[in-house]
Amino acid sequence: MSDDLDFMPATPGKDELVNPDGPDQAKSGSAEDPAPGGDGDRAPGERAELPTWNRSRRKRKANVKAEKEDDAFQRGVRKASRQVIDTPKLVIGAIVIALLVIAGGVALTNRSTEGDAVAARTLQVATAAIVRGQVVPPEEQERLGDSIKLYRLPIFATEEDRQAAIAAAVTEAKNSGRDKVEQDAALVAAAQAMQAGDFDAALAEYELFLEDAGREHPLRFVALEGKGNALEAKGELEAALAAFQAIAPYPSDYYRPMALYHQGRVLEALERPDEALAIYRQYLDEFKKEELATPMVRKRLEALDPEFAALMSAPASPTISP
Structure with missing residues (x-):
């Protein structure tokens, strides 16, 4: 239930006082002169009115x-x-x-x-x-x-x-x-x-x-x-490619996904699209689950090989049991 929920009395008294310190410290009249809306005005069996104070609303108002x-x-x-x-x-x-x-x-x-x-x-x-x-x-x-x-x-x-x-x-x-x-x-x-x-x-x-x-x-x-x-x-670019290849040379290495993506980008810049495409395919083969670079790799695949990209994104055919 939301913190902003207000508890409002059914019929609030005209002179009802609300203390921001909480219901336990609410101001009230003496036993001889009960405050409006208090127990002194409630008939037997009638529900007691709940306090109207709301901490979150008061705090928001104070900070407007x-x-x-x-x-x-x-x-x-x-x-x-x-x-x-x-x-x-x-x-x-x-x-x-x-x-x-x-x-x-x-x-x-x-x-x-x-x-x-x-x-x-x-x-x-x-x-x-x-x-x-x-x-x-x-x-x-x-x-x-x-x-x-x-x-x-x-x-x-x-x-x-x-x-x-x-x-x-x-x-x-x-x-x-x-x-x-x-x-x-x-x-x-x-x-x-x-x-x-x-x-x-x-x-x-x-x-x-x-x-x-x-x-x-x-x-x-x-x-x-x-x-x-x-x-x-x-x-x-050739030196940059070598640096990216050194980041994570093995499939189990940390940061391997971004390392492969960087290699593909640079290979494209070197006008070696076939090698770049091979890197992107290798990426998807190694990382079946979504990784940081996965959306960017898919985007490059769509540009270099739309048919392969469509095949990769197509839903798997349902298996029919004999």
Whole structure:
């Protein structure tokens, strides 16, 4: 049953008082002078009237003004969310996945010592500014007042302030003297460079991470995907294909679906449609269940081989028992 359900008395008294602290604390008259609508006015056997107080409705009413003031800021937050969703597929892995994985805890391996944890929190300042940071001009901040704190987002007066805060936090993490945190800082710096369109800087950071972190690092796939995206953006398609092939070479590897999809895309860009088609078919053969890249693979199959795509999407024929 909804929290918004109101319990209204059948015939509310004209002077009935409702206390927002709850029915147990409701104001009432004395025994000698019962309040209207109270027990003193009820005939024997008549149902008692239930209280009209509703916590959720009172809270909403109290916050109407704040909600109106927040509208402009809410629109800004929603716009930022849409921008992340609408980011071209080229940089989905390099920016969104990398940042969300790191921002979620800057890798669990960094929690092994107290010193690593302190350094990791510095890096989280940078990831929070990149992923959730909002630019709100000072005059708008003043207009919103304390209501802006409800969103718990990093707020900056200008884009320059946001970029400066990110750079300072990443630099501090890189100089923390903690190997694992410094490695993760390279990933954050690379993702930030990708977002800014500086693909050479991003590629340098990804290479630095891959050189230092080794093959067993849990975020290696993020760096390889980012490296492939940076190379693709630079037009170095053969090198990008090699990077995507290195992400998950075996069917049991984590992130295999996105690795195959990236390979197919680059093969198409290299004007090798037959090889791309083979990769997409391999994808559907390996992954019967819906994966992150499945809708995109099906779309490419429809473009390259409509007959095969139609065959794959056709319902199975019913089996007739003898």
